[in-house]
Amino acid sequence: MAEAHQAVAFQFTVTPDGIDLQLSREVLKHIYLSGVTSWKKRAIRFKNGVLTGVYPASPSSWLIVVIAIMSTMYARIDPSMGMIDRIKTSLPVSEFMTVQTQTVFSAILFATGLWLSFIFLLRYILKALLSYHGWIFESHGKMSFSTKVWLSLVKLLSGRRPLLFSFQASLPHLPVPSIDDTISRYLESVRPLLDDEQYKQMEIVANDFKKDPAPKLQKHLKLKSWWATNYVSDWWEEYIYLRGRDPIMVNSNFYTMDFLYVIPTHRQAARAANVVHAMLQYRRKLERGELTPLRALGIVPMCSFQYERMFNTTRIPGIETDFVQHLKDRKHLVVYHRGRFFKVWLYYGGRHLWPSELELQFQRILDDKSEPQPGEIKLPSLTAGNRVPWARARLKYFNEGVNRASLETIETAAFFLTLDDEAHGYDPENIRCLDLYAKSLLHGKCYDRWFDKSFTLIVYKNGKIGVNTEHSWADSPIIGHMWEYVLATDCFHLGYTAEGHCKGDINKSLAPPTRLQWDIPKAV
Template structure:
């Protein structure tokens, strides 16, 4: 493809024939419109910020307050108890006429009174949001009067039309647990992992820590808590993510897969165009704060701060620590195809491109016969290898000249789009009647290959530093690779589900599988990025690729689809689906390893401002007692059920504690960071922070906005009929996963897709003789079967026990 434009608007040359000024008018106009859009966006953000400052109040109520005060004053009533007259006499009469000064005095008092009322309302909401007794209310039991009163007050004060960030200022601060409580809970969690001698050693270390440096570190941490909006999140981002020097590919980045039930087109550029335009539409909703904050029970808001860096964000390598850079706006995406990088503008005359217009640009890239520049094909491997090597290359070879401008085109892009040159032949599920064939070896291998490709690709065909990589296979299957430091999985899932719904139901495709619509104009063509890679830099690229290859070839990734039953059965057994699955993982892991191991389950702390995650230690005294009973043939079925219920109840208790700021691991982590700052050695903290998580787990949430989907379905009944879309379950993705945390452990991510279907994404290292991901998938299958067998007799009497239902 011959390049239509250079990456700059002006080209200035001085030669023998004089001065030559070449202006690329299309790019120049694009820059002007980009500036105009950025100015509009800044104004909108300023207005939103002012609106959020007084929420749940409203500017109109403030104006009404001023009008009421003025009306009362003119009728001879003084609601200010003399303050309006004082303002009128001592301030405004010096500069204005008597009538105008009186009006201004009323406006100032009315505005001040309204602001005070708003502050009182916000303070009351913050206090109400600090109460978490509602979370511990048992399902099925009559709600306590105090909880009912609390709920009524929240409904009265919460407001009716919040924007995304409206509740940020009224969210409570993450509480700092007491040192004694954290140590007591910690010792309880490790009891099933230790023999008597090991346990008593840890008790002694904990007691020594408490009586020596523990109190001192706690006081310092209290000072940090006092001056921080969140005493954990900044250190968590800095030390867990950005200070890590090992590759972020596999070790940090995570992935998400396409929906299982609808495959709308096999045309790569059409699917890519719809996905990209849907993502920009979502970004526009974010910029205008039109997306509603996620609410627990439609009552309690979750912190939305992680949404801020979703787009236009990149991770910049450093020799000792990376930094996360977020740009306020971006008007283009970076596209990778067959070793070449392109800059693709997404706006034309301040208008976002429609999918049909973007597909034309992407088709140009696909048809481009140009070969990659020297070193360009494997350039992305720098983001996949060790961070120190990439930092050195970044500083030495990409800080000036053409390499700098091309690299900035990638780093400043809204996100990267990868047009893969491989096909993912994973088929499509039509209904649960076809689920019985999912777990045959051929289908399983296809899922595994697909997941591995999205997780790491070839080590060079992703830009792992970007916040988002959208990957489109040659036959139109979608995947997403996410850099982890800027946010946690639920935020990306929210975006991904929105995009899938917009892609399939709203934008959709014509009969041939191309995007719908007619182009309105001839948009700018893609700009192929130029690179001048010296031999020394290329050697660093190849070294980084070798590191990445060694890493990803060691990954053993398996997608196990559990279709025998799902959360519908678990609810009939009156057990929490998440706790049920965690117990199944405990049983499977015990059978796989022959012992109990430290287990990590991620829990959110977004009930608090700037909250991220906390650890739920799923291996407990209660879970170990139940697992042992399952392996003991002398224990009766009723006793096993009793122990399972107890284990699930305790797990739920731990999960609630973690969500409400009473977790263990983030508190101990912060104490450890303080000990390093103060150069104090603690044998106890060293032991705690270096214990390996042999089983690291996470549930991928399903956060579909059903109202949004219903609106799309009502708008496009022909698309609904064509693809057989009944509800949000039809568009639930296959979930996603991450690499193993421990060298000889498992990483397990699962998504409860429907009432009858659960996807498990299992990762481990091939170099570890103790682990095998497919074997562990079979362990999970057997554990789930054995757990269902516990309830067979009683469940047969509950609504016919269990039936497959079509989605």
């Protein structure tokens, strides 16, 4: 619990008269509230898990089916064609299980089985409908009658108010293309790159591949496609991203910009506070599965798997391959400013810090005049270079003591925040302004972003913001979905005072941010 780290709940002193125990009611109150919040979160996750598990039906539909079956029994109609009686005969008779109780219980079991069968039938039909891809290849603005009918059926079977993961069980598996199709597409893609002689040689190689190893490999792919929803995604993540030994900065990471013409406030701490609070609200919805899934044309659902690792995630370097470390609810944030690292708690009394409270914490960091420790200022550049030197340095110099504790604090944070000392954004008098803005978001000074984190939020001193995202855990639409929510919440829901500060009272009793400590040798 975050609050337990910021204060001591009780103290005791051994005296000649015995033990003098002193309790801190305030801290115990925070611990109690944090526990209540945790149980509420579990209850909501359980409820939403049930809603997702029975989608496109609803739990209330089970009650409707049970009532319908019971009504037919009282009308002396047997819709089960004898199955209720069979279930009844298999139940034991006792003082607690009378004949009437057996009948009711048997009817409930049959109704439950019928309800579950109906759910699986709906999912199978929806999965079959979603296997149709003809709508993708139709001309923009034009739609055939068959596609219109198909869209209507998908919309009808998609249910109402789906949660983020409601469609996961109904999505079709990625089909394995035929060998002939794969080879023809490959030859078509290399034809512009080869002269006639080279292309003929490539055709010979392709035909040889088609005769011998291709059929065996195709069997393995089909076997994997039967039990994996996407037979290529895990290989793609590992071999396209995680096994790459080149720098992920520029080569892999991508960036997202702020509004072009709008800056809601020029106060750096205030903008950072509102945006961080909006991100925490988004994370809460994400963890509970309450977000609306992305749907093409507003109807066709997209896979939501990549959302799971948006927060509390870090790419850990390795000698041969990296791996993605994802943790559950993290309650702190790491902030980088002028070469120094600060740990900021995100919870107080079992709730998120309000924007005004976050602004106070970030302003404390901006006002801190302390100097970076030796080697601290350019420490993030380790994440910007080749992966092997960073992996070896991590094993050798960050495996114990304060270095390990501080690195673990960074890698387990919800995300990384850089309070940048530069100003960027759109300037009509500077034709290179957007180039400079983009370059800053893409790589900065090469040592002021933690490129291994799932994303680094960058807040400039003029209030402009942006995000640098590590690519292996997700593609750009996922972070884009979050970014749209954050910008809208920041500007249109949270807002600012006339002076540009965050709205709300300031709680000055919050413990100040904590400096991370390092013992970095010259070899690093």
